[in-house]
Each structure stands twice: as structure tokens, then as C-alpha cells.
Amino acid sequence: MRFIQFTQPSARSAAPAVRFGGRFGGAGIENEIDWLFGTALTGFAGTARGGQFPVDLYEDKDNTYVRAELPGANRDAINVEIVDGSLSIQASRKEKSGEGENTVSFSRLVSIPDEVQADKVSAAYENGILTVTLPRKEEAKPKKINVAVN
Numbered sequence: 205m206r207f208i209q210f211t212q213p214s215a216r217s218a219a220p221a222v223r224f225g226g227r228f229g230g231a232g233i234e235n236e237i238d239w240l241f242g243t244a245l246t247g248f249a250g251t252a253r254g255g256q257f258p259v260d261l262y263e264d265k266d267n268t269y270v271r272a273e274l275p276g277a278n279r280d281a282i283n284v285e286i287v288d289g290s291l292s293i294q295a296s297r298k299e300k301s302g303e304g305e306n307t308v309s310f311s312r313l314v315s316i317p318d319e320v321q322a323d324k325v326s327a328a329y330e331n332g333i334l335t336v337t338l339p340r341k342e343e344a345k346p347k348k349i350n351v352a353v354n
Contacts, residue, residue: 257310259293265346268338270314275332277310284327284336291316291336319343 260271274282276297283294296309320338327336 256312259312259314261314266340268317268320268340270316270336270338272312272334272336273332274310274329274334277329277332279329282327282329282334284334286316286320286322286325287313289316289318290314291338293334293336295334 257272257274260269262269262271270291270293272293274295274297276299277295278297281296283292285292291314292311293314294309294311296307299306299308316338317340319341321341324339325336327334329335
């Protein structure tokens, strides 16, 4: 099995970042530090307010897998669809706040490979973890070729 990527949702501000010396734009150490603290603190504050959630993508010779952590979501409140070459995952859960109860919604759109058999996609939700299995088309699977000796 091969790990493809881990994608962390990004929360970007519309205001440009000011670099040392008062200059705007460009990648620098400040952006890297902002990214580091943003990803480290996402588990504490980011998901509690709703929005996006991180996903893992990995593959083996037959399938590509998308794994998402959706703790507290009811199986009936999860919606998984393939839309225009992307996998759409939407979920919601109820949270108590003070005396009332709020509904928090999460969504994520993940690009998927073209060689997926859309009609055979399956999803399983167990212990707060959603795993979507995307089977590859036969022509996209690796094939072993025997080499003949003359």
C-alpha cells in the first residue's frame, strides 16, 4: 500500500501578510510559521467551529482510498457523492452549547483520479472514521508482463 498525500484544509485570510521590513506577499518564514501553528491548532478550534476536515489518500494496486475522521457524526448525517471528477463528503453533528444544541456542518471536496470506476465506489463508517474505496478500472491497474527468452 502506498500513501499518496495528507491534505489539511487551509484557512487563509483575505488580508496580505506583512513580511519583515514591511514588504507584502511572497513566501517566507512567517507564512511557514503561520501554516505550522494553523495545522497544529486545527484539532482544537478549527473543527469545533465547523468547516473542513483533513483527509488521507492512499492506494494499493486495485483501489484508491480516502480516509476522513468525522468524530461524533451520525452515519445518517454523512453524504458522499462523486461530482465532476471529485469526491464530495458532507457531514453534520449536533453539539451542546450552554442550554441549547447547535448543528455543526463539515464538507470537503477531494479530486479523484480519472481511472476510478464510479459505479463501484463504496464507503464505510466505523468508530468515527469514514473510509471511501475507489476501485480502479481494469485498464488502469498495473499488469505484469512476462519477458520471453529466445
